[in-house]
Amino acid sequence: MTTFRVGAPLRLLLPAEKACARPAGLGGKASWPGTRASWFALLLPLMVILASCGFPGIASTTAQLPAVNPTVQATPLPSVRFPQDEASHRNLTEWWYYTGHLDGVASGGQPRHYGFELVVFQVLRSNLPPVYASHFAISDITRGEFHFDQRRLVELSATIPNGTSTAGFALHVGDWTLSGLNGQDNLEAGMPHYTLRIHLRALKAPVLHNGNGLITYGLGGFSYYYSRTRMTTSGLLIDHDQTVKVTGQAWMDHQWGNFLTLSNAGWDWFSIQLNTNTEMMLYLIRDATGRITSTYIGVIGADASDHLLPARALRVTVLEHWTSPASGIRYPSGWRLDINDPTLTASLTLVPQLQDQELLTYQSTGNSYWEGAVSIQGQSHGQPVQGQGYVELTGYSR
Template sequence: MRQQFRYRSAWLLGMSLLCTLLLSSCAFPGLATTSATLPQVSQQPTKTELPPIHFPQDEGAHNNLTEWWYYTGHMQATDTKGKQHTYGFELVFFQALRSNLPAVYPAHFAISDITRGEFHYDQRRVTQFAGPAPNGQSTQGINAHVGNWSIQGLNGQDHLVASMQDYAIDLSLTGLKPATLHNGNGLITYGLGGFSYYYSRTRMEVAGTLLDHNQPLKVTGTAWMDHQWGNFLTLGGGGWDWYSIQLNNKTEIMLYFIRDATGKTISTYIGYTDADGKAFVLPEQSLHATVLAKWTSPTTGITYPSGWRIDIQDPHLQASLTIDPLLKNQELVVQNSTGNVYWEGAVKIAGQSNGHPIAGEGYVELTGYTK
């Protein structure tokens, strides 16, 4: 939801708050009514007088209009009978602050049960009158709660807890690389739209417990984390396709395509993190993408792309990758929390990178698609 923003969600807090939020044009990843959520990005770091990101102070909550912590990942487990299980997961918390209105905290939790061939998700939203957030001054890290779901973390050592019918997670995540500051310095500005800070932990080791239909399983895996915050609002209609790619040569790619309200691609972003953790922004012209298949939701009737060929030709990275969903149906219909419908799911990756065979895993987010 993402390098230049995943503008995560128009909040519903009763009719009066909803009207207020609609008037302020607030939206987030997964929200179909966006276009400036992922604004066009300069190939050079943004020059600004805003303060730089500091760790661990900026890991926690801020007194800004919009903020989210977003985790996706892949996990494996072996049950007591020796059967192998494979899963994808998504856990995201949003924070929306508007004047003296109550703070709004929507959250989504999803499990892609690859072994069963099933996708399950849940949504929550709480409102509360909260005191001022630490606003980048605390050294205590992340400490966010939506009901009994929680995200806690400090210096890339994070802990996730969430549950729904048939599934629950209790996971410890460890960052294996320094945080990647998007756009070079982790700061994006776009005129009247506002500004956003944005960083990712592109490779986190996962260990913990997954409760699968009351069966506790010890899981291991790899996750991706996004944290974005700022005084930004969205400016119009459209959508985007966003990809996080983790390859088995210890490199990562984040890319997205932004579409306007007519469906035309108006901006492309490619971020590459090498095996040593050094981050690069690659030129737009180095990327070519082809949709290989489509899938139509039996729930909403929306048709999404469902399989891609990605070609990147740059001195830092020469890659040809095929990306396939591990499940066709990974659609979230979350009108009760963020007022929107989007597809976000686990994918597998195969191809070549810098002349060598490569494999990997990742997540893809698709927004702005309508029936």
Template sequence: MQATDASGKQRTYGFELVFFQALRSSLPAVRPAHFAITDISRNEFHYDQRSMTAFGQSRPDGQSTQGINVRVGDWAAQGLNGKDHLTAAMQDYAINLNLTGQKDATLHNGNGLITYGLGGFSYYYSRTRMAVAGTLMDHNQPLKVTGTAWMDHQWGNFLTLGGGGWDWYSIQLNNNTELMLYVIRDASGKTISTYAGYTTADAKSVVLPEQALHLEALDTWVSPKTGIRYPSGWRVEIKDPHLQAALTIQPLLKNQELVVQKSTGNIYWEGAVSIKGQNHGHSIAGEGYVELTGYKKS
């Protein structure tokens, strides 16, 4: 997101607002949430976490046509048919944003169903390009912001298998196309699933063959807080009739780690990245987010 402050200075931000829900048997629903701001102009990363237990609240019946309506405390997300509204606040930062889908939703894997083997399955779609407009409060200064966002919605009867992890990439290129990539690893670090989904400029969804994708980490970063070593910077090559691309992805800040053991019980890296490269021989650039889970201390 971009804004102009009271002094006329251009400011740039990334943001993440995510709501989780865990339903098991007849137990009350557990609803954690994470909110993060990458303040690129200040070279700072800030986040907060919350969790609530939904005693006595109705459970979804799987037949709702009322869209998304989730809340954890005063953090909230409402949305229907590609029009979403987000509100959240933490120390020094708050958002009040309207998101409008620029394309139809992308159903991942062609039909919106992702399997996890023994872990179960999930439904999964994304709105890969949403226009953002609204207000960001930065240290008590309200700023009108505009930009582009990505929205994921995933749900189903599944468990993430213990000890493993994944690398997830959302990529928005400046030719109005998008990529979602992920690599899932087991507890030994072995890759057990690779996925590459491409959304064309006219909003067609293409699942690229696994062998078309090559990912290589360019560097590592060790968290001074947790001692966990993460990959940091990537080379992505895709060779397919739909896409002939060589992309370099770099984090806009090295430290975008969330230590959220009080809510979801884990530690992960998720943050804003820049993208440069070539597509079918032409220069291309973009922006995106990368999520890294399951990494250990070096």
């Protein structure tokens, strides 16, 4: 088993099985805001090609991408800078990814609990305009329902600062928006029955994965990657025309680079936020046969220090399975994570807050995946702990 010293859930290396959320029994829809009919006709072949790219969020096929020069970087790559690198870059692939948990009280005094996901992907090829895809999902834990939507557009007049701006980022996919500066972020997205408007504030410095936020692959390219592992969240969630004030915690990933990707594989990715003010990011990467080929264990301390543990320190036990009635795919559903290392000794049980948190995003990124809110109970260093997190499952089949 190989352990990569990187902090990314290999959303960056493998073809993602991403999709768009579905209200239990409802299908997500794709929309094309902001495009012009004539340009759409010209760019449609590119979008079909991009739907076949083997990077997270895009289904993997044997289709050929526009030519990419596979030359090794001749000069050292610059380090990550804040706030310059919060905005978009002129690289092949980039995304901004948020997941989190929200609590509120309805007008009648009933407590409400939700999970949410909001992500924007940016794809650049040759001199063509960037293509954006976005997924928005709400796990309505109180109702026991999962809802999602998806969008995709070509942005003819996109501004890409490429590390030259100190104004942060501002992304618009139709009327869905993500913006932020120095860990003060704002999200807004809507779909039938749910509209989210929240502000997020980072409680810790960003975690630069691999120590400096840069992972190089030689001829395979490179990727930058950082996470904000604990963000306090407040704002409004309009739930079936009722405005609910919500607060909670979120996790944010930002990744960009010129990298090639592998096909016919998948991963299990876990983000964990414990009530000890510590976080963990774990993932297992599988090849086309289902064999685990790499394992990552990152532990973020209360002081935002990032500790990488060896693969042998982790044992993952799948507790149950769930079969999607929509796709027929059988997913793991419930896990026990045992970690045994001088840095951390822990045993955690993760339980999905809803079984059905599968996203079918065939209309935006051409694939499907499970990404959902989980509750966490267990012990760390012999003391009881609890928490919450998100799990992403890709590469599973019928």
